[in-house]
Amino acid sequence: MLPIELSVVIPVFNEEDSIEPLITRVSDAMVNFSAPWELILVDDGSTDRTLTNARKALCRPDLQLKIIELQKNFGQTAAMQSGIDAASGRLIATLDGDLQNDPVDIPAMVKAIEERQLDLLVGWRKNRQDGLLLRKIPSWCANRLIGKITGVRLHDYGCSLKVYRASIIKQVKLMGEMHRFIPAWVAGVVPSSRIGEMPVTHHARQHGHSKYGISRTFRVILDLLSVLFFMRYKARPGHFFGSIGLAAGAASVLILLYLAFDKFLLGNDIGTRPMLIVGVMLFLSSVQLVTTGILAEMMARAYFRDDETTSYIVREVFVRDQTNV
Numbered sequence: 012m013l014p015i016e017l018s019v020v021i022p023v024f025n026e027e028d029s030i031e032p033l034i035t036r037v038s039d040a041m042v043n044f045s046a047p048w049e050l051i052l053v054d055d056g057s058t059d060r061t062l063t064n065a066r067k068a069l070c071r072p073d074l075q076l077k078i079i080e081l082q083k084n085f086g087q088t089a090a091m092q093s094g095i096d097a098a099s100g101r102l103i104a105t106l107d108g109d110l111q112n113d114p115v116d117i118p119a120m121v122k123a124i125e126e127r128q129l130d131l132l133v134g135w136r137k138n139r140q141d142g143l144l145l146r147k148i149p150s151w152c153a154n155r156l157i158g159k160i161t162g163v164r165l166h167d168y169g170c171s172l173k174v175y176r177a178s179i180i181k182q183v184k185l186m187g188e189m190h191r192f193i194p195a196w197v198a199g200v201v202p203s204s205r206i207g208e209m210p211v212t213h214h215a216r217q218h219g220h221s222k223y224g225i226s227r228t229f230r231v232i233l234d235l236l237s238v239l240f241f242m243r244y245k246a247r248p249g250h251f252f253g254s255i256g257l258a259a260g261a262a263s264v265l266i267l268l269y270l271a272f273d274k275f276l277l278g279n280d281i282g283t284r285p286m287l288i289v290g291v292m293l294f295l296s297s298v299q300l301v302t303t304g305i306l307a308e309m310m311a312r313a314y315f316r317d318d319e320t321t322s323y324i325v326r327e328v329f330v331r332d333q334t335n336v
Contacts, residue, residue, distance in 0.1 A: 013046070013047045014047070014099075014101070015047045015048060015049050015075075015099045015100045015101070016046030016047055016048060016100055016101055016102060017044070017046065017047075017048040017049075017100045017101070017102045017103070017104060017117075017121060018048070018049050018050075018051055018094075018098035018099060018100030018102070018103045018104070018177070019037060019041070019048065019049070019050045019051065019103075019104045019105075019106070019114070019117065020051045020053065020091065020094035020095060020098060020103060020104065020105045021033065021037075021050070021051070021052050021053070021094070021105070021106055021107070021108045022053040022055055022087055022090030022091050022094060022105075022107075022108065023052060023053065023054055023055065023057065023061055023065070023090075023108035024054075024055040024056065024057055024061070024084060024087075024090070024108075025057045025058060025059050025061060026057070026061050026108045026109060027057070027059040027060040027061045027063075027064055029108060029109055029110050030052075030061050030064045030065045030108065031064050031065075031067070031068070032110060033108055033110055033114075034050070034052075034065070034068045034074070034076075036110070036113070036114050036115075037050055037114040037117075038050075038071075038073065038074055039114075039115075040113075040114035040115040040116075040117055040118065041114070041117065041118065043118070044118055044121075047075070048075070048100065049075040049076070049077060049098075049099060049100065050074060050075065050076050050077070051076075051077045051078075051079065051094045051097055051098060052065050052076070052077070052078045052079070052094075052108075053078075053079045053081065053090040053091070053093050053094045054078065054079065054080045054081060055081050055084050055085060055086070055087065055089075055090040056081050056082070056083040056084035056085065057084075062078070062080055065078050066078060066329055069329055069330075069331050070331070071331070074331070075331065076330070076331055077097065077328065077329070077330050078328070078329040078330075079093055079094065079097055079325055079328050080325070080326045080327045080328070080329070081093065081325060081326065082325070082326040086187075086188060087188070087190055088185045088186065088187060088188050088189055088190040089185070089186075091105060091185060091190050092184070092185040092186075093325060095177075095180055095181065095185075096181075097328070098177060100177060101176070101177055101178075102121060102124065102174060102175065102176060102177060103174070103175045103176075103177050103180060104117050104120065104121070104172075104173070104174045104175075105171055105172070105173050105175075106171050106172045106173075107171040107172075110214060111213055111214050111215070112134070112170070112171060112172040112211070112212075112213070112214075113172075113211065113212035113213070113214060115212065116134065116172060116209075116211040116212055117172075117174070119209075120132050120134070120172075120174045120209055120211070121174055123207075123209055124174050124176075124207075127207055128205070129205050129206065129207045130175065130176045130179040130197065130201045130205040130206065131173065131174070131175050131176075131179065131180070131193075131194060131197045131201075131205070131206045131207070132173065132174045132175075132207050132208065132209055133165055133167065133168075133170060133173050133194055133206070133207070133208040133209070134167065134170040134171075134172035134173060134208070134209060134210075134211035135165070135166045135167045135170065135208045135209060135210045135211060136167050136170050136211060136213040137166070137210040137211075137213075138213060139167075139213050153168065153169070153235075154166060154167060154168050154169070156235065157192065157195065157235060157238075160235060160238075160239055161192070161194075161195040161198065161238060161239070161242060162198070162203060163194045163195055163198045163203050163206060165194055165206075165208050166208060167208065168191055168192065168194060169191055170211065170213075171190070172211050173193065175197075179197060179200060179201055180193075180197065182200050183196045183197060183199070183200060187234065187237075188234055189234060189237075189238070191234065192234065192235070192238045194206050195238050195242060196238075198242075199241075199242060199245075245311070246311060247308070247311075248304065248307035248308060248310075248311055249304035249305060249307055249308040250304070251304070251307075252300045252301070252303045252304030252307055253300070253301055253304040255300050256296070256297045256298070256299070256300030256301040256303075256304060257297070257301070259293045259294075259296045259297040259300060260293070260294065260297030260298075260301075262293050263290050263291070263292075263293035263294035263296075263297060264294075266286055266289060266290035266293065267290045267291075267294070269286075270284070270286060270287055270290060
């Protein structure tokens with residue numbers, strides 16, 4: 012058998028009405044794709060008939076399908092990571108399972124990533140079919156903020172339709188809810204010039220309901236702070252905490268020296284002055300921050316060791332039985 016050129020990874024959660032049309036659309040979109048490809052569906056602990064409906068496609072002879080059932084709902088990032096880990100293709104495409112991303116764009120994106128010699132090609136939902144107030148405006152603000160802070164300027168960070176070189180994305184370990192910041196993580200292992208974007212089709216949701224709301228904005232801000240820290244200080248966290256601690260320590264020294272001068276040379280009472288409390292608190296904060304920096308450096312050393320721990324647990328993997336084809 013020829014090696015697989017492309018793995019299409021789709022995490023799904025409670026998409027029982029969308030899963031069968033989704034598989035059909037992916038199959039139709041890839042009918043003229045000249046190289047071997049596979050479809051990997053990751054069921055992220057669905058509580059409806061998503062998994063049952065997906066397994067009906069295992070008997071299709073025209074489709075190389077793998078279904079990964081996670082033990083419980085671990086979230087989209089962990090589900091995506093499990094699919095990437097299971098992918099065999101030289102290239103990996105990811106998209107959402109709600110039929111809003113159109114699989115018909117995948118062949119064109121595969122061609123573009125090769126022609127433009129990129130490591131990551133991100134879909135840009137130029138004509139996004141979502142609500143203005145709850146989805147478009149928060150997304151626009153988040154994209155501008157993320158681009159300014161990370162230095163990777165894209166129109167649409169949140170589009171799940173992306174194509175990666177497997178050798179690159181498998182160097183990135185996705186945790187928490189960091190799927191929104193994949194371009195920033197990839198920029199940590201390749202130059203940002205090898206990350207591009209391409210306009211893609213976007214459809215309104217046809218079945219079910221969105222898993223995200225306005226509350227996602229606050230989580231994005233917190234995640235963005237984590238991304239900023241990891242991008243700049245992952246290998247040297249002691250510099251981050253230590254610099255703040257030293258600044259606090261310098262301020263406390265100046266305050267306490269002034270109070271000592273005022274007390275012992277000028278004879279003034281300083282026992283009830285708020286400045287004394289501020290100086291002492293700054294000194295204690297300085298000691299704590301420097302100590303935290305040292306502990307963080309020790310943890311960073313452990314982090315960079317080989318760690319096989321994953322952010323998901325697979326219950327079972329279903330594959331088409333090739334002997335019956």
